[in-house]
Amino acid sequence: MTAARPAPPAFEAVDLVRSYPLDGGVRVDALRGVTLCIDQGEFVAIVGPSGSGKSTLMHLLGCLDRPTSGVLRVGGVDVSTLDDTRLAELRNRAIGFVFQSFHLLARTSALDNVALPLVYRGVPRPERRARARAALEAVGLGHRLGHRPSQMSGGEQQRVAIARALVGDPEVLLADEPTGNLDSRNGEEVMGLLERLNVDGGVAVVLVTHDQGVAARARRQIHVRDGLVEFDTAAARTARRNMRSEWNERNEQNERHRGNQRDGDPR
Amino acid sequence: MRTAEALRMALEALRVNRLRTMLTMLGVIIGVLAVVILVAIGTGAKNAVEKEIAGLGSNIILVVPGQVGLGAVPTQSRLDLADVAYLRRVVGDPSKVTVAVNSGEPVRMGRIEVFATITGTDEYMPGIFERPLHRGRYLSGTDVDTRRRVAVLGAEVARKLFGDVDPVGRQVAIAGVRFRVVGVYETVGSTFGVARDQEVHVPVTTAQRLIGLDRINGVAVGASGPDEIEPLRGRVVAALEARYPDEKFSAVTQTQLLGTIGTVLGMLTGVLAAIAGISLLVGGVGVSNIMLVGVRERTKEIGLRKALGARQRDILGQFLIEAVLLTTIGGTIGIVLGVGGALLIGAVTPVPAAITWWSIVLAFGVSAVVGVFFGVAPARRAGRLDPVVALRSE
Structure with a gap:
């Protein structure tokens, strides 16, 4: 690994199309050509009305589904080159899911719920339990290890789900309406947790929401409508950044030119 | 995923639906029970006849005309x-x-x-x-x-x-x-x-x-x-x-008698076991049925497991092991009851019943095979579920 090369972006999508064939030969295009790039460590909200294709986009990014056409690279790997088994391994390693309805196994303790992704990675049981315990402690549930989902509040359940998403050290957390089933206090708690994980842990967070308040807390918003990216706050920033870097570059060149003239030092 | 893990999950699933598990097992239990008891009776009859022939004396040749x-x-x-x-x-x-x-x-x-x-x-x-x-x-x-x-x-x-x-x-x-x-x-x-x-x-x-x-x-x-x-x-x-x-004259030896009667009774035992085996097969169909219900019920769970990185073979293994556990546990219970039943029959009725190790091994093996055979279709269905569809299901 060459140290100089920057880490590949977490997600890189080029002209992603996803269409579903319906009965009678009709096709529905859920995504009609989405191009975007999400870097490591970003905090992104994908926003859009229902039916806009944001869930489809989320499923594609999460490798739960495959695009009809277009290229999707996850951590630099083109997913079309992976078979179902490799794709499952990629999900297991690189992506942590948080769902609106938590999706915890009902009759299983918080600890075993959190340890589940490690089962499919073949991690031995003692190590699994230790890591699950650490993940639960990280989300402030160190005192709830043996509790079942039915014995916990919605906020606690979602934190268990976040611990489960984190336990495998993924590069990205994909959260689908993570606060959708929570009251505002618990929603706030969960959002705070996601922000903290993003800042402290360096995990990229991509959340899908139609709650403007939640979306506003992300550093970048991608608005999806009718299967297309309607607006991306990063695009504006990128434009500014490009302008700035162009400016810097020109300055640097000038500096270099002057320095070279002065003492021959390339710096 | 390790086999031990799949085993633990399957046991858990069976434990959760205890009544359903018992009822499903019942088909296998009855099948295995019938096989063990009928084979015991058939073998007992054969042993009894052989003992009678041997009881005549040893090395006798009976000469009869014609x-x-x-x-x-x-x-x-x-x-x-x-x-x-x-x-x-x-x-x-x-x-x-x-x-x-x-x-x-x-x-x-x-x-x-x-x-x-x-x-x-x-x-x-x-x-x-x-x-x-x-x-x-x-x-x-x-x-x-x-x-x-x-x-x-x-x-x-x-x-x-x-x-x-x-x-x-x-x-x-x-x-x-x-x-x-x-x-x-x-x-x-x-x-x-x-x-x-x-x-x-x-x-x-x-x-x-x-x-x-x-x-x-x-x-x-x-x-x-x-x-x-x-x-x-x-x-x-x-x-x-x-x-x-x-x-023409015929001379019949005990060996011949034993051979002929042994063959006839062996065939009879086989036929009885086969008839009992049919009920085992019906039990297997019950297992298949209940596994399909289980897959449908747990579609969301399967979707979640896949999202978390379960491969097709992990899911398939989990359900297959569940089916095989169902039939082998049922088979073991059936064997225990069958041996007990055969001993009881031998003790309280004049019907001779002899337990043979091969009938026990066979009954256990067949119930395991039944589990694999009837578990494969539901397990494959579970393994092939599309995670997006599965997660969305209610």
Whole structure:
């Protein structure tokens, strides 16, 4: 690994199309050509009305589904080159899911719920339990290890789900309406947790929401409508950044030119 | 994913739906139970018959006129005592050949009358057949030569006629002729439905006169060892056919009887096991059915597991192991109940039941195979579920 090369972006999508064939030969295009790039460590909200294709986009990014056409690279790997088994391994390693309805196994303790992704990675049981315990402690549930989902509040359940998403050290957390089933206090708690994980842990967070308040807390918003990216706050920033870097570059060149003239030092 | 992990998950799933698990297992339990019990009864019957045949004595060759076999018409015997003397010369050892003349006759003592099989035989019979004496003595050569009216009673006949009194030295009337009792046999049970305890043995010469017959019903030849049986059988048959060129003779050995009866009973056991196996198959269909229900119910869970990185084979393995556990646990319970049932049947009813290790291994193996066979389709369905669709399902 060459140290100089920057880490590949977490997600890189080029002209992603996803269409579903319906009965009678009709096709529905859920995504009609989405191009975007999400870097490591970003905090992104994908926003859009229902039916806009944001869930489809989320499923594609999460490798739960495959695009009809277009290229999707996850951590630099083109997913079309992976078979179902490799794709499952990629999900297991690189992506942590948080769902609106938590999706915890009902009759299983918080600890075993959190340890589940490690089962499919073949991690031995003692190590699994230790890591699950650490993940639960990280989300402030160190005192709830043996509790079942039915014995916990919605906020606690979602934190268990976040611990489960984190336990495998993924590069990205994909959260689908993570606060959708929570009251505002618990929603706030969960959002705070996601922000903290993003800042402290360096995990990229991509959340899908139609709650403007939640979306506003992300550093970048991608608005999806009718299967297309309607607006991306990063695009504006990128434009500014490009302008700035162009400016810097020109300055640097000038500096270099002057320095070279002065003492021959390339710096 | 490790097998231990899949096993733990499957056990958990079975534990959660305890009632459903039990009901599903019931089909397998009944199937295995039926197989184990029916095979035990079949084997028990075979063992019992083999013991009866062995109980006759060892290394016996029974010589009968005509051809013995299925569909063969019984032939009127043309053998007489002269032929027996001839066979004694052929065999070389007179004590290795004995004779039987049979007839059913009433036997009376005072007012009590029983119907018995009167068998005319000679002094060599005890040396060939297994027939221990309870009291008195066997028939002697002098009894035969002088056509004495003496009798040795079967245990059952003696009990009915004399009760607790010692019959030796007393008189009985056989077909109206007075005989003196010289001995009583031990209880030996029955062979092929012939109640040997209801026989009365008298000298063959006396019997011929009593019945009015100069022929005999059969000759038995005793071989000196198991290896001697076959050559001796060939010699006896060849000698008889040389003496009567136009006739056929058969010599049946115990080995042949054992072989034939063993084959028949083995087939019968097989058929019984197969019928019981059908119920095991039906149990398997039940397993398949319930597994499909389980896959449908747990679609969301499957979707979640896939989202978390479960591969197709992980999900398939989980459900397959669940199905196999269902049938093997059911099979084990069925085996335990079946063995218990067979022992109970053997203890409280006259039906013999013998447990064989192979039927237990077979029943367990078959139930495992049933689990795999009927679990594969639901497990594949689970493994192939599309995670997006599965996660969305309610």
